[in-house]
Amino acid sequence: MQRLRRISVALAVAGVLGVAAPAAANAVTTVTISGATASYPLVNLLAQKYVKLHPGKVKFKIAQGGAQVGINDVAAGRVTIGDVSRDPLLSDPAGLVFYPIAKYGICVITNKSDALANLTSSQLVNIFTGKTRSWSGIPGASASGTIDVVSRTSVAGVLTNFQTLLLEGKKVFSAASEQSSEGLMRQAVENDPNAIGFVSNYQSDKGSVHAVNISGVACNRSTVTSGTYPGVARFYEVTKGKATGAASAFIGWIRASSAARKIISTQWVPVT
Amino acid sequence: MLARLRKPWPDVRAERMLGAVSCLLAVLVVGMVVFVAIHAWPTFSHNGLGWLGSGETPETSFEKMQATSVNPPPSAYHLRAWPLLYGTLLTTVVSVACAFVVSLFASIFIVELAPERLRRLTIPVIRLLASVPSVVYGLLGVLVLVPFVGNHLVTASEKASVANTIELTGAGLLVTVVILTVMIAPIMIALTCEALASVPSSWREGAIALGLNPLRAILAVTVRAARPAIVAAAVLASARALGEAIMISMVSGGRAFKPNLDHGLLIFLYSPLRTFASTIVDFREGISAPALGSSLYAIALLMLLGGFVLSVCGYLIKLPLRKYQVRG
Numbered sequence: 001m002q003r004l005r006r007i008s009v010a011l012a013v014a015g016v017l018g019v020a021a022p023a024a025a026n027a028v029t030t031v032t033i034s035g036a037t038a039s040y041p042l043v044n045l046l047a048q049k050y051v052k053l054h055p056g057k058v059k060f061k062i063a064q065g066g067a068q069v070g071i072n073d074v075a076a077g078r079v080t081i082g083d084v085s086r087d088p089l090l091s092d093p094a095g096l097v098f099y100p101i102a103k104y105g106i107c108v109i110t111n112k113s114d115a116l117a118n119l120t121s122s123q124l125v126n127i128f129t130g131k132t133r134s135w136s137g138i139p140g141a142s143a144s145g146t147i148d149v150v151s152r153t154s155v156a157g158v159l160t161n162f163q164t165l166l167l168e169g170k171k172v173f174s175a176a177s178e179q180s181s182e183g184l185m186r187q188a189v190e191n192d193p194n195a196i197g198f199v200s201n202y203q204s205d206k207g208s209v210h211a212v213n214i215s216g217v218a219c220n221r222s223t224v225t226s227g228t229y230p231g232v233a234r235f236y237e238v239t240k241g242k243a244t245g246a247a248s249a250f251i252g253w254i255r256a257s258s259a260a261r262k263i264i265s266t267q268w269v270p271v272t
Numbered sequence: 273m274l275a276r277l278r279k280p281w282p283d284v285r286a287e288r289m290l291g292a293v294s295c296l297l298a299v300l301v302v303g304m305v306v307f308v309a310i311h312a313w314p315t316f317s318h319n320g321l322g323w324l325g326s327g328e329t330p331e332t333s334f335e336k337m338q339a340t341s342v343n344p345p346p347s348a349y350h351l352r353a354w355p356l357l358y359g360t361l362l363t364t365v366v367s368v369a370c371a372f373v374v375s376l377f378a379s380i381f382i383v384e385l386a387p388e389r390l391r392r393l394t395i396p397v398i399r400l401l402a403s404v405p406s407v408v409y410g411l412l413g414v415l416v417l418v419p420f421v422g423n424h425l426v427t428a429s430e431k432a433s434v435a436n437t438i439e440l441t442g443a444g445l446l447v448t449v450v451i452l453t454v455m456i457a458p459i460m461i462a463l464t465c466e467a468l469a470s471v472p473s474s475w476r477e478g479a480i481a482l483g484l485n486p487l488r489a490i491l492a493v494t495v496r497a498a499r500p501a502i503v504a505a506a507v508l509a510s511a512r513a514l515g516e517a518i519m520i521s522m523v524s525g526g527r528a529f530k531p532n533l534d535h536g537l538l539i540f541l542y543s544p545l546r547t548f549a550s551t552i553v554d555f556r557e558g559i560s561a562p563a564l565g566s567s568l569y570a571i572a573l574l575m576l577l578g579g580f581v582l583s584v585c586g587y588l589i590k591l592p593l594r595k596y597q598v599r600g
Contacts, residue, residue: 066557068338073560091339133435146431148441153526154335155558174329175438177544178526180554184414191419192441194431 028056029246034063035070035083036157038182038200039235042102043083045263046254053259058246067157071096074238080247082238085200086157087164097243098236101254103269106162106231107202107219109186109209111193114143118213121230124166127196130173135194143194149176150188150197158182158200161233166198166214200233201267225269234271305576311569314562318349323570327352330528330546334555337563348563355528356571359545362445362531363520364513367452372506374453375460376495382461383468384476384490395465402458406519409451413523417450418442426542434535438544443525446541451519456509463508467501468494500589507586511579517549524550548575 033043040062047060063079070082075093088098108124110116117140119127126132127147135143151172152159163171179185182199189195190208202211202219211219214230223229237243237251254260261270281289316323333351340348382394422442431440471494479489495502525544528551533540546554548571559565 068558069560089339130436134432145428146435146439148439150441153554153557154331154338155555155564174331175436175527177439177441177443178331178554180521180526184522187414188441188443191414192422195441 028059030059030061031081031246031250032061032063032079033070033081033083034065034073034079035238036067036085036235037064038067038085038104038158039083039102040064042235042264042268043237045266046101046260047250049259049263050250050253058250066155068155070238074240077240080239081243081251084157084236084238085233086160087234088236089160095241096238097241098238099243099251099255100234100271101237101251102235102264103224103232103271104200104235105202105219105221105224105229105269106158106165106198106200106233107211108166108196108198108214108231109189109202109211110196111143111189111191112208112210113193114141114210116141116143116210116212118216121166121168121215124214125168125170128167128172128176129170130175145194148192148195149173150185150192150195151176151178152182152185153178153180158198158233161200162198162231165231165233198231221265221269235268305573308569308573308576311566312573313566315349315351315566315570318346319351323351323353324357325352326354326530330356330551334558334564334567337567338558338561340561340563344561344563349566351567351570353567353571355530356546356548356551357574358530359524359528360514360547360549362545363448363452363524363547364510366445367449367456367513368506368510370449370453371457371460371509375457375464375505376502378457378461379464379468380490380495383465384486384494395462398458398461398465402462404455406455406516407522409455410519410522413447413451413519417447418523421447421542430539430542434539438527438529439525440539440542441525441544442542443523444542444544445524445531447523448520448545451523452513452516455516455519456513459512460505460509463505464498464502467498467505470501471497498593500591500593504586504590507582507589511582511586514578514582515549515575516547517553520547521550521553526550526554 031047033047044062047062051058051060065073067084067086070079070084071092073079074082075096082096084098088096108119114135116138119138123132123138127138128149128151130149132138133147135141135145135147138147149172159172163169177188179188179197182201185197186199186209189197196212199209202209213219217223217229219229219231224232237254239247239251242248243251254264255271264270328350330351330353336350337344337348382391386394419442421444422440426440426442434440475497476489476493479493480486484492524546526546527544528546529544531540531543531545552568552571555564555568559568
């Protein structure tokens with residue numbers, strides 16, 4: 001009997017503490033975010049800076065999972081903001097608002113031993129749609145033999161962007177090997193002298209693979225900023241309906257403040 | 273209060289506690305199967321048995337599934353999963369066959385022939401090998417084996433000969449099977465060693481006394497007596513091979529191609545493939561698209577059932593051992 005009483009007292013105390021803790025934290029608003037793995041490093045940096053600048057006001061919970069996860073979570077109201085690494089699609093649920101926060105270039109990469117300087121737009125399309133299957137058909141390539149096209153699984157937002165922006169909407173041909181992450185894609189291209197692939201964050205892969213110019217334009221920050229590079233895609237923050245409250249303040253801060261622009265400019269390009 | 277818990281429990285209470293824990297486990301397993309089955313139902317009901325047939329490649333179907341909205345029409349569930357099933361069966365059967373041969377002879381050596389010191393060293397090492405996480409094998413595959421096969425074994429003419437259907441990049445059946453064999457052989461060796469060691473040595477000694485040479489005696493008496501346990505070990509190991517996901521996803525080349533012998537043995541070995549488990553890993557990000565999610569659950573359900581069937585088989589195969597009073 002005595003033990004029963006002790007247990008009930010313990011439970012009561014735990015209950016009070018459990019209720020009290022969130023009550024005390026009520027002054028701090030929690031913004032929940034989920035979505036694209038590609039934009040996670042950026043959003044994470046931005047959120048950290050934002051918390052530092054607005055101490056005690058806002059808290060972030062950021063989860064990854066992929067662009068589609070972000071879309072579905074925010075549409076279902078499970079998170080305040082969804083991170084998306086691709087442009088809006090027709091199949092996206094209605095009522096979502098997309099706020100572009102940064103631009104990035106999708107670079108076409110080859111093995112370091114293949115000092116391919118330039119690909120014209122049509123050469124690129126021919127390679128990725130399987131029309132050109134040998135490096136001998138590509139002037140300037142130092143690789144020889146069959147072209148190993150490396151692609152991403154269709155759940156990747158960067159593949160969707162790559163096909164719209166650089167392949168004129170055509171699909172990567174069906175024999176290409178598919179990698180399930182950007183890291184494995186880079187590894188596959190790094191290992192194979194005949195490989196060609198594409199990445200969204202070439203900045204961090206510099207040195208291990210070689211980026212090819214597209215129609216004479218290099219893939220780097222300045223061409224992405226000026227918009228001369230054809231493969232420029234956007235990261236979006238997505239909300240259900242217009243952003244309100246803390247989410248609106250955060251998104252507004254990302255898009256307008258100089259502190260946020262500085263963070264974005266380290267590896268990506270701010271949206272003008 | 274803790275002191276009270278530390279005191280010996282009355283039998284009745286201990287029995288109830290343990291009973292409750294095992295019931296909870298059983299409920300969990302049943303609940304899990306039901307949960308997966310409910311989510312898998314739409315894809316089975318829309319595809320019927322055609323789900324297991326061949327047709328449009330699974331990658332194409334998955335891509336279409338993602339483009340559909342929240343309430344997909346029945347046609348969005350279209351999937352023909354035979355290439356995935358084929359890849360699963362092929363990798364499992366081939367690697368279990370290779371591991372079976374290796375582990376049988378390794379265990380005979382360890383149990384019957386190895387000097388005592390070597391035996392004391394090998395058994396813990398094999399236990400250790402059996403516990404290496406599969407992602408470590410996957411990394412070794414991506415960083416060492418795949419580039420080796422791709423750059424040194426696959427020739428330019430082999431690549432060119434199949435350039436329009438598949439890419440031979442090194443990632444494929446060969447690397448998958450080699451790593452899978454290395455992964456499951458330690459489990460089989462450990463189980464087979466136990467089975468061989470449990471056969472009374474007097475039986476083998478009797479056989480030698482009757483005039484068989486030692487090796488014949490081992491094969492004819494020890495191995496024969498432990499046969500069901502050896503087969504059961506292979507069956508349990510195949511359950512692991514069946515469920516291996518992350519390693520295969522990293523080294524299999526990521527194409528639901530059905531490796532075949534049309535272009536010769538070598539190209540067969542270099543062909544890319546996809547298995548059930550690696551498909552779930554590769555397309556997990558799209559699980560919130562309803563049709564794709566349901567398809568992945570359907571794959572998971574088949575793998576669960578396959579796992580159950582294998583473990584029941586493992587149990588049934590070992591039954592005959594009881595009549596010899598041999599533990600396996």
